Amino acid sequence: MSNNIFKRVEAAARQAREYAFVHELRYYTPQQYDISVDADMFGDYTMLIGEKESSYIELTTEDEVVTKIIVGNKDGALVKHGEFILEGLANNFEYTLELLKQGMVNEALTAIVE
Amino acid sequence: MIVEQALTMAEQTACSTLERLLRPYVPEQYPITVSLLDKLEFRIMVGDVTGVAVELETSHRADDIVWWVRMKATGKPNIGQSIRQQHLRVDDIAPNFAQVLYLLEQEQTNLALHALCAQPGVVILEPNKGNIKL
Numbered sequence: 001m002s003n004n005i006f007k008r009v010e011a012a013a014r015q016a017r018e019y020a021f022v023h024e025l026r027y028y029t030p031q032q033y034d035i036s037v038d039a040d041m042f043g044d045y046t047m048l049i050g051e052k053e054s055s056y057i058e059l060t061t062e063d064e065v066v067t068k069i070i071v072g073n074k075d076g077a078l079v080k081h082g083e084f085i086l087e088g089l090a091n092n093f094e095y096t097l098e099l100l101k102q103g104m105v106n107e108a109l110t111a112i113v114e
Numbered sequence: 115m116i117v118e119q120a121l122t123m124a125e126q127t128a129c130s131t132l133e134r135l136l137r138p139y140v141p142e143q144y145p146i147t148v149s150l151l152d153k154l155e156f157r158i159m160v161g162d163v164t165g166v167a168v169e170l171e172t173s174h175r176a177d178d179i180v181w182w183v184r185m186k187a188t189g190k191p192n193i194g195q196s197i198r199q200q201h202l203r204v205d206d207i208a209p210n211f212a213q214v215l216y217l218l219e220q221e222q223t224n225l226a227l228h229a230l231c232a233q234p235g236v237v238i239l240e241p242n243k244g245n246i247k248l
Binding site for chain 1: 115116117118120121123124125126127131132135136154172176193204205206208
């Protein structure tokens with residue numbers, strides 16, 4: 001009978017990584033916005049700042065670089081592909097979320113990569 | 115830095131979790147040391163190189179299979195073996211640790227190696243002597 005030792009190790013590591021991301025991103029994110037992180041095993045991950053029903057930023061990484069940015073609100077969303085450093089984007093979270101709240105999705109996409 | 119910190123935390127958690135999960139299989143007097151070689155590829159040492167020790171390396175790419183083992187009995191040279199098998203995982207090996215460490219204490223290194231890997235279909239690769247089918 002297998003105890004699935006490695007599956008338990010994988011689960012613990014994934015949980016620790018997600019917790020660490022949420023903890024670090026909290027410094028850049030106004031308190032009223034939720035942060036959720038969905039990480040696959042030591043690989044790529046998707047972070048959601050805010051909620052899709054209102055204003056949100058969604059970032060997807062590959063090999064530790066952000067390769068896809070989605071900014072949106074309840075009326076729609078815009079996508080940008082490229083290679084971005086997470087810290088650079090995180091510094092713009094607050095302003096970007098404010099623009100999204102005001103319905104300025106185009107401006108928000110520009111603001112987050114500036 | 116955000117990514118690096120998250121990765122470091124995940125790696126530390128993976129190693130400490132593996133140590134904790136192996137502990138019930140290993141008599142209390144033997145330390146367990148786990149290090150990460152690559153993404154979910156571990157080197158696990160049970161015991162201590164100054165006394166008796168069992169060392170394993172796992173390959174995550176091959177679905178967490180143990181592919182290499184090394185053993186040491188006090189006063190004896192190390193024996194290291196690659197093992198080729200179909201389904202030998204840490205789950206299979208862990209229940210054998212206590213017996214293996216006992217055999218190593220008795221300096222029965224070869225018996226210990228077979229006790230560790232005693233699963234149907236396991237082949238210990240011994241290039242100079244021909245393979246041993248267990």
